[in-house]
Amino acid sequence: MSDDLTLTGITEPKTRKRATPPPLHWADLDSERRAEAVAEIGMPRFRADQISRHYFARDSADPESWTDLSKTQAERVRGELMPPLLSEVAVVDCDDGATAKQVWRLHDGAVVESVLMGYSDRVTACISSQAGCGIGCPFCATGQQGLTRNLSTGEIVEQVRLARAAASEGRVGKPRRLSNIVFMGMGEPLANFARVAQALHRIIDPAPAGFGMSARSVTMSTVGMVPSMLKLADLGLPVTLAVSLHAPDDELRDTLVPINHRWPVTEVLAAADRYAETTGRRYSIEYALIRNINDQDWRADALGVLLQNRLVHVNLIPLNPTPGSKWTASDPKDEAEFLARLRAAGISTTVRDTRGREIDGACGQLAAAQI
Ligand code: SF4
Incomplete structure (x- = not known):
């Protein structure tokens, strides 16, 4: 089914047997x-x-x-x-009702998650693009499951429709329009490029062709699949690109984000720069702070040097630990120092609010509990 799965550095789906595709939607x-x-x-x-x-x-x-x-x-x-594509198998609320995490079962039994988050100024849905993930980042719950399969365009868009309906029903606070979408749930979106690109059109195209949401309010995350980043730039849709970097040096990044062997840091940043030039949009660097792994002062300085004169914003993310894993969040003192060093280097940096911590909040944990 997928041309996207053969790229070097991505594991093949766990089952080689050809699965029944999702029904047309x-x-x-x-x-x-x-x-x-x-x-x-x-x-x-x-x-x-x-x-x-x-x-x-x-x-x-x-x-x-x-x-x-x-x-x-x-x-x-x-x-x-319009066959039903997603059936809810679990939902957990937290953050005093401002966050709802849903687990969906797909027609073939595969399980994915999406999260709805209400803030004072916006409602954001975090959606999945694959069941499982083939990238295999060792600190990530989804990465430990491997890739089951790519989601269809319909399965991605249905997560958005259900999030819109839930937001307007007041699922995470007072009834409001869904304002933002982040492709940061299960999976590497750009490894499922064709279907994700179609889904972007459904999200952005004006009604009745699509939901008519603002492209600027959609964030596409990637671990740095360079060819797909360039294809995304060529689409000419000004969505926000978020690059999960997690380390400024190839030596460490090779271990944290194994696809770095294929596309190292300099190539990933060059592709992100090209995205910024093409779309005129600042991109974000996502950096999960992991205790004693990537949170040293010298790495903050190295990241500051690497990002000089680039159109970027850095999001530092306190790691949400997977149970039983050795990977955990940085000491708050180290987090504060990392932030201060980046800011001193003139790099726009914030620490990301981490929603859903008390509900198996690391990506893929709640879904893993349903498999
Ligand atoms: S962090 Fe993202 S890319 Fe890495 S294994 Fe997890 S879902 Fe996949």
Whole structure:
């Protein structure tokens, strides 16, 4: 199914047996294909816009509740074009109700997570792009599971629709519009480039083609898959790029982010610079601070030198430890010193708020508990 899985440095899916692909879904289709799809089930092509308005403008995937379709038409749409893709198997609230973490089971039993976070000024959904992950970062719960498979465009977009519906129902505070999306759940989004790029269109394209959200409010994270970063730049969508660097030197990064063997630090930053030049957007450097591993003063200084004169912002992330793992968050004193050194070097830097710590908050932990 995927051309994306053969790139050097990424493990193959755990099972080689060809799995049944997810059923076709409205969100898999672009506007032209939607008109063809309604015609194929014996409905006039103009119905495509109606259906899209329900799905993308009203966040509804329940044809039986739409008053402009007959019962038979609704059944046909449900059966052929809008089958349920995600069923909720667990949800955990924390941060006094401002965070909700959901675990979804997919049609083939694969499990993924998404997280909804309400802040004073925004509501953010963190969504998954793969079931499991093939990158294998040793400090990450998802990385320990390996890759099960890529999510389809529909499975990615459904996480967004459900997050939008939940935000407007007041799931994480007062009812509000979902404002931001971060591709920072399970998986390496750029290893599933084609489907993620389609999903970006559904998120950004104006209704009824898509949800009409601002590209600037979407963050795409990557461990540094250089060819896909360049392809993302070529899409010309001004989404925010977040590069998970975690170390300024190849020697350490080779162990923390194994794909660094294939695309080392200088190549990753060159691709990120190209992204910034093409889109005019500052990119972010994500740096998980791991006690006694990458939090030394000299590494802060080295990172400061590396990022001089680049259009970047650094997010320091206190590591959310996986149970039983030797990897843990830096001492707060070391975190403060790391931050101070970067700022002294003139690098715009903040410490990321870590939501969901009390609910198996490290990426992939809650889903791992359901497998
Ligand atoms: S940190 Fe991200 S890229 Fe690395 S294994 Fe975990 S999900 Fe994959």
